[in-house]
Amino acid sequence: MGRKALGSALTFVFVLVFNFFLFRIVPKDPIGSLFRGRNVPRETLENLRAAFGLDEPVLTQFLYYVRETLQGNLGISYQSRQPVWNEIVDAIPATVALVGASAIFSALIGTLLGIVAAWRRNTWKDHSITSGTMVFYSMPDFWLGMLLLVAFAVVWPIFPVGGMVDAGSSATGIDLLLDQLHHLFLPALTLTLAYLGEYVLITRSSLLEVMGEDYLIVARAKGLRDKIVRRRHAVPNALLPVVTLTAINFGFVLSGAIAVEAVYSWPGLGKATADAIRGPDLPMLQGLFLLFSAAVIFFNFIADVTYAYLDPRVEE
Amino acid sequence: MRRLLILLAVAVLTASLVPMAVAQEDAVTLRIGLTQDWETLNPTSGFAVSEFEVWNVMYAGLTDLSAEDFSPQPGLAESWEASEDGLVWTYTLREGLLWSDGEPLTADDIAWNINTGRDQEWDNMWSTVVNMDAEALDERTLQITTSVPDPKLPNLGVYILPRHVWEPVATDYDAATQFDPAADVPGSGPFIVTEFNKGQSVVMDANPNYWGWEGGEPPYDRIVYQLFENPDAMVAALQQNQLDAVQGFPASSADALEADPNIEVVAGSQGGFDEIAINGGAAEGQPHPALLDVNVRRAIAHGIDKQAGIEDLWFGLAEPLETISPSADPKWLPEIPEADRFGYDPALANQILDDAGYLDSDGDGVREMPDGTNPIIIRHAVNTDGDLAGSIGDLMTGWMAEIGIGVTLEAYDQDALFGVIVDGTYDTFYWGWVPFVDPDPMLSYFTEAELGNWNDANWFDPAYDALYLEQNQELDETRRIEIVHEMLTIFHDSAVYIPMWLSPDLQAYRTDTFEGWVRQPAEVGPVFFTNSSPSYVQLTPIGAGDPTEPTETTVPGDDGTVTTVEGETPGSTVAAAEGDGDDGGVNWVLIGGIAVVVVGGALLLSRRKSEDERE
Numbered sequence: 039m040g041r042k043a044l045g046s047a048l049t050f051v052f053v054l055v056f057n058f059f060l061f062r063i064v065p066k067d068p069i070g071s072l073f074r075g076r077n078v079p080r081e082t083l084e085n086l087r088a089a090f091g092l093d094e095p096v097l098t099q100f101l102y103y104v105r106e107t108l109q110g111n112l113g114i115s116y117q118s119r120q121p122v123w124n125e126i127v128d129a130i131p132a133t134v135a136l137v138g139a140s141a142i143f144s145a146l147i148g149t150l151l152g153i154v155a156a157w158r159r160n161t162w163k164d165h166s167i168t169s170g171t172m173v174f175y176s177m178p179d180f181w182l183g184m185l186l187l188v189a190f191a192v193v194w195p196i197f198p199v200g201g202m203v204d205a206g207s208s209a210t211g212i213d214l215l216l217d218q219l220h221h222l223f224l225p226a227l228t229l230t231l232a233y234l235g236e237y238v239l240i241t242r243s244s245l246l247e248v249m250g251e252d253y254l255i256v257a258r259a260k261g262l263r264d265k266i267v268r269r270r271h272a273v274p275n276a277l278l279p280v281v282t283l284t285a286i287n288f289g290f291v292l293s294g295a296i297a298v299e300a301v302y303s304w305p306g307l308g309k310a311t312a313d314a315i316r317g318p319d320l321p322m323l324q325g326l327f328l329l330f331s332a333a334v335i336f337f338n339f340i341a342d343v344t345y346a347y348l349d350p351r352v353e354e
Numbered sequence: 355m356r357r358l359l360i361l362l363a364v365a366v367l368t369a370s371l372v373p374m375a376v377a378q379e380d381a382v383t384l385r386i387g388l389t390q391d392w393e394t395l396n397p398t399s400g401f402a403v404s405e406f407e408v409w410n411v412m413y414a415g416l417t418d419l420s421a422e423d424f425s426p427q428p429g430l431a432e433s434w435e436a437s438e439d440g441l442v443w444t445y446t447l448r449e450g451l452l453w454s455d456g457e458p459l460t461a462d463d464i465a466w467n468i469n470t471g472r473d474q475e476w477d478n479m480w481s482t483v484v485n486m487d488a489e490a491l492d493e494r495t496l497q498i499t500t501s502v503p504d505p506k507l508p509n510l511g512v513y514i515l516p517r518h519v520w521e522p523v524a525t526d527y528d529a530a531t532q533f534d535p536a537a538d539v540p541g542s543g544p545f546i547v548t549e550f551n552k553g554q555s556v557v558m559d560a561n562p563n564y565w566g567w568e569g570g571e572p573p574y575d576r577i578v579y580q581l582f583e584n585p586d587a588m589v590a591a592l593q594q595n596q597l598d599a600v601q602g603f604p605a606s607s608a609d610a611l612e613a614d615p616n617i618e619v620v621a622g623s624q625g626g627f628d629e630i631a632i633n634g635g636a637a638e639g640q641p642h643p644a645l646l647d648v649n650v651r652r653a654i655a656h657g658i659d660k661q662a663g664i665e666d667l668w669f670g671l672a673e674p675l676e677t678i679s680p681s682a683d684p685k686w687l688p689e690i691p692e693a694d695r696f697g698y699d700p701a702l703a704n705q706i707l708d709d710a711g712y713l714d715s716d717g718d719g720v721r722e723m724p725d726g727t728n729p730i731i732i733r734h735a736v737n738t739d740g741d742l743a744g745s746i747g748d749l750m751t752g753w754m755a756e757i758g759i760g761v762t763l764e765a766y767d768q769d770a771l772f773g774v775i776v777d778g779t780y781d782t783f784y785w786g787w788v789p790f791v792d793p794d795p796m797l798s799y800f801t802e803a804e805l806g807n808w809n810d811a812n813w814f815d816p817a818y819d820a821l822y823l824e825q826n827q828e829l830d831e832t833r834r835i836e837i838v839h840e841m842l843t844i845f846h847d848s849a850v851y852i853p854m855w856l857s858p859d860l861q862a863y864r865t866d867t868f869e870g871w872v873r874q875p876a877e878v879g880p881v882f883f884t885n886s887s888p889s890y891v892q893l894t895p896i897g898a899g900d901p902t903e904p905t906e907t908t909v910p911g912d913d914g915t916v917t918t919v920e921g922e923t924p925g926s927t928v929a930a931a932e933g934d935g936d937d938g939g940v941n942w943v944l945i946g947g948i949a950v951v952v953v954g955g956a957l958l959l960s961r962r963k964s965e966d967e968r969e
Contacts, residue, residue, distance in 0.1 A: 070772040070807075073401070073477075082477060083807070089528070118393040118552075119532045128552065184586070192590040199587040199596065205385070205555035205580035303583040305553030312583075313391060316739060318769055 046339045053331040058103050060327070061320050062096060068116060068318055090116065090321075107328070113321035117313070122325040125310065130292070132202055133306030135222060136299070137291045140229035145284045147230070148237025149277070155238060156245035156276075157268055167238060175235025180297035183228040187301060190224060197224045200303030225302040229295060233287065240283055245276040278349055282341050289337030293330035382574040382895050384868060386882075387588040387600040391553055391581055397513040398476035398524075399531035403883060404579070407601075408556055410887040411577065412541035413513040414564070416445060416464060416496075419886040421874045424683050424791050426508050430459070430542065431496070440503045440829045447494040452563040453516050455540035461490035466517045468498065468510075474527045479512050481795075503827040505834055506792040516540050544891050545577050555580050566891055573894040574868075592617065592862060599863035599871075601883050605669040608860065616866045621671040621858035622873060622880025625682040626788035628742070628857050630658060630750070634813025634850040636805055637778025644723060644730045645781060649710040651849035654782075655696035656703035657757040660854050663749055667742050672855040677842040679856060680793035682885050683875055688839035690846055703757040714758050721758040731760035732781035739768035746784040775810045785810070786857055791885050793838055797822055800845060813850040859883060868893045 069086050087093045091102055106113065112122035148171070155167040174182060191199045198204070203217050248254070249272060257271045292307055299308035307326065314322035390404040397409045418429035431445035451459040468488035471479030485501045500507070519539055524530035536550045544566065545558035556579040560572035567573075580597070582588035589607045591597045593614060603611065612619050632651050633641035644650045660674040676690045711724035720729045734750050737743040751761040766774055774780050789796040798804060801822050802814040821841045828834040845851060859880040863871055870892040874884040882889050 067772045067776070068769045070769065070776070082475060082480060085475070085527075114532070115393075119396070119399055120394070120534055132553075184584075187584075187587060188590075191587070192594070195594055199591045200582055200584060201554055201580060203551075203554070205557070205578045300583040301587070303554075303581060303587065305551070305581075309391075309553055309583060313393075318767070 042339060042342050046335050049335050050332060053328065053335070054104065054107065057324055057327050057331070058100055061318070061323055068092070068320055090114075103324070107324075112325035112328070115314075115322045116319045117322070122321050125322060126307070126325055126329060129305065129307045129310045132304060133292060133295065133299070133308065135218075136225055136304055136306060137229060137295050139222065139226045140233060140295075141284075141287050141291055143226070143230045144233035145237055145280075145287070148234045149241045149280055151234065152238040152241025152280075153245060153268070153273060153276075156242040156249065157272075159242075159246065164242075168242065171231075171235040171238045174231040175233075177232070178297070179228060179232040179295075180301050182232060183225065183298050183301035186224050186228055197221075200301075202305055221302075225295075225298055225304050228298050228301075232298075236283065237280065240279050241276065244279050245272060248272050248276045251275075278345065281348060282345055285337050285341030285344060286334075288340075289334035292333045293326075381576045383576040383578055384574055384599070384890075384893065385597045386577065386579045387582050387591055387597045388579055388883075389582055389585050389588065389602045392550070392556060393552075395535055395547060395550055395556075396531065396533055397515060398471070398478055398533075401478070404581075407883050407887060408547060408558070408579070409513050410543070410885075411545045411558060411890055412543045412547060413515070414542040414544075414566070415886065416510045416514060417508050419509065419791065419874070419888075421872045421888040422876045423685070424509075424875060424885065430464070430514065431508075434508045436507070440507075441500050443498045443500075443507050444491075445496040445498070445508070447496065448565055449494065451542070451565065453518075453540040453542060454546045454561040454563050455516075456563065457516065457518055457540065458493075459516075459542055460493045461496040462493070463517045464488065464496050464514050465490045466521065467512065467514050470521075470524060470530075471512065474524060474530050476527070476530055482506075482510070482512050503829050505825075505827070505829055505831070506794070509791070511790070511792065514542065516542075544572065553581060568891075577890065589862075592864065595864065595867070597864075598867045599861065599882065601859065601861050603860050603862055605667075605671055605860060608669055608671060611862045616864055617862050618865050618871075620861045620863070620873070620881050622861060622884075623673065623682075623684075623856040623858055623878050624788065624880060624884055625679045625684070626786060626857045626859075627675050627679045628784065628786035628854045629678065630746070630782055630784050630852045630854060631811055632782050632850045632852070633778055633780055634811050634848075635778070636802075636809075636814055637776065637812040639778030639780075641778070641781045642730060642732055643728065644712060645732070647710065648849060649706055650712065650730075652696060653703040653706040653710075653757060654754070654759065655849050655852045656699045656706070657753050657759075658696075658750075658852060658854075659698040659753060661698065663746070664855055666749070667745055668855070668858070671860065672858050674855050675853040677846045678787075678796065678851060678853050679789060680796035680838065680842065681789050682791050682879070684878060685835060686793045686838050686842075688842050688846075690843065694847065696849065696852065700753075700756045707757060712758075719755070719758065720760045729760060730758070731762060733764050733779075734761050735771055735774055735780040735783035736763050736765045737768055737771050737783065737785055738765050740785065743784050750782070750784070775812070776806055778812055783810075784854075794826060797825065797838065797841060800851075811851045813848060815844055815848065818844050866896060868895055870894050 069083055069090070069092060073083060073086075084093075091099050094102075103113075110123070112126070114120070115122050115125055118125060151167045151171065155164040158164050187199065190197045198221050200221075202221050203209070203214065204221075207214075207217060209217050254267060254271055257267045262270075293311075295304075295306065296308035296311055298304070299306050300312060303309075307329075310322070311326050313319070314326060388404055388407075390402055392400075392404050392408065393402055394400045395405060395408060397405075397413065400406075400409075415429040416431050417434070418427040419425070420427045428448075430447055430451060432448045434443060434445040436443050445461075445464075447459075447461055447464075453459050465488035467479075468483045468486055470476075472483045472486065485504060487499045487501075489497045489499075491497055498507070498510075516539070519535075520530075520533075523533045538548065540546065541561065542564070544561055544564045546561045547556060548559045549555070549557035558577045558579075560575050562572070564572070580591075582591070585602065585604045586607070588597070588600050589603050589611065592600045592603075592611070595616075608619055608621075611617050632645055632654065633639075635641055635646050640646075664670060664672045664674060676695055677688060680686050707721060712721045712730065713724075713726075714721045715726045716722070718729070720731060722729050732754070734747055736747040747761075747763045751763065754761045764780070771783065771785075775783065787796065787799075799808040800811055800813065801809070801819050802816075803819075805812065805814065818841050821837050821844075825834050825837040825841070828837060861880050861882065863881065871881040871889050872892055873879040873881055874886065874888055
């Protein structure tokens, strides 16, 4: 436990350092690029470069960056001139709602489908579940998103073409929530379908492995009904890898939907990342990547801990 | 499996029935789709086109720009006069001007903006007002004194912010530029921001205190700008009457939009243009030595097929360009004599290169320097953040191969490219500019003083610089236009900067919902997202005050019966404005029915299956 925590902390320190230099491998002039074509005199540009610390040597900039980041200050966005932290916090709920809902639905539905596929292996059920989910899994998610968008927002327009709420709607309370759910449906469906495949495959293969074990024969020999054997004896032992996969996927909840957010104009962190890259808005990029990495590291740590708890054999 | 299906059924039903619960509002709304987000609504520091559009609507100018040709028109000021020497301008404001919150708008507000923007060096203000000093002589009289003659006056070209809100905030540069006026800051224009959801939408409501309403009443209540990250979805929304107008649709959608009888497509120019720039050699890093010879540069210009690029990349919607375009107003563009133009003519290009001694002495298809060494292979920098830059790189390779010049493509993202240009470590690149109304800023970029900064030609000419200083203070417009034409001709003849085309703003609007769209400037400009966007005040909803009877639509029910439901007539945006689709109510009954049948069937099936499983 302690060693795992230390490992996670070290990874985080590595990310902190790597994060800074990653965006500075190529010498760049973000201020020149951002302000090109605006009637901004050279003096103002120099002032801005100084204000953002870009006229200092890289090493000095790095020390500032470490000092400020450790104090929880991620800097000021070049583009919006607002603190990066505020910009990120504003975009978190949209992404958590979208990717979180999809992560939960795909884990639940995928696991259930995987169990059915394994239990009824080599039947039409198995084949249709495995091949069906594989089709979605192998499609690029933005393409799947476009297909669903064209089908259910253009050809048969029962869902909105994008955004998180009706623009200009003054709905509040329960109406607002319903409106948001209506907008959430297609992007969440896209991501759920896209994630299903891995859960189905992992659950299926893991359950198939368990099904060959002696204790299942014993359970059957005791005269237990098929359903009980499955629910009580087989599935719990097969779920270990699924738990790990779920935890790891939750680490990507914050960062996992750049393409789908773009297709559905969903105002989350994925969109913020794409905008920041376009800038390029270095403080915003650093902040986002730091957050993404921290989430992954944290959930990997949780996965490690849960795994050890569920399976005493991997206890340190 | 069964529980799963129930879960899915509930989810689909809840989600699809939602619009029935959303209250329909009666506000007459102009719905606009765009693809560029707003980073900030702070007019001192923001720079996105989407932001300028909001400010154009929100803040009235001291003077207005005419839709026709940007000539000065009464705005907040109803009249103005200049002193003999052109250094002192006195404006008389309209009577009884109010901010949208009811506070009086006086000469003092304007003077405060000019002086504070100058002293605190606000990004969007400073260079415009740096030589000015403003004073409120009384509530309605404003005097602006400039230290040098300023040909752009009486147009001031900065947004006038409400002093009573900004003065407590704008204590210094940082405070002013980092202020976040999200919503509910008063304005003086026709519509005021009432809601700003970054990444999603901006909502602006009509300003009852605006002085410019025809008949004193706004003809519609609200503008909603909706952001689309996905331009194809935006086009679909326009086609389905979920939007009234769109800005920046993909050129590939033009045919589909033009085919719709209720949609008008506009490819309007605000003077923005793209160019292929050749390294002029004034930076530390040097181009291939052949490029320092004007003959080689002219041959390259003759080797570039602009029309093919327009067909390939713009679907024919752009206009080819001969000199750089310094202003949104086409009057500043000189007419280059036919004989001096760099028309597409690879044979002529080859001839020029042959005559100048650049021959392919080793027969490998690439010419060498006249001494037979150093093959002419140029480094073309591709801006990986530019939409067309990659394709241009490929086209450039083909065009140059025709005239015996090799090309290696080097990829840079935008800010890396900026550094490469300053260092001069490239031979050619493709990029673009968007000018202001006044030509001065664009002309300044190619002076010696801007080397290492905005001068991305890495070229200068003392004759050009001298003319630049002259036009900068020339108050006689006819004379100033002559000077500018002369400057642009010098720049053109140097062939370091090969303008490709005026890059159009692709816009489309519905003709069955609002009418009164005006182009700025007349005939060639876009209908909105222009320098002052005059359309908004001119628009009126079609069918306002003449509500047509709702039509009845019959839909066969899933049980074989025929259901009669109320639909909406085309053109009744008024009521449909807030809805998700123009046929909001119709499909829901149908869909609800279908969903129930499908889900019911699925449940029955799965029940039968799970009974099988129990054996």
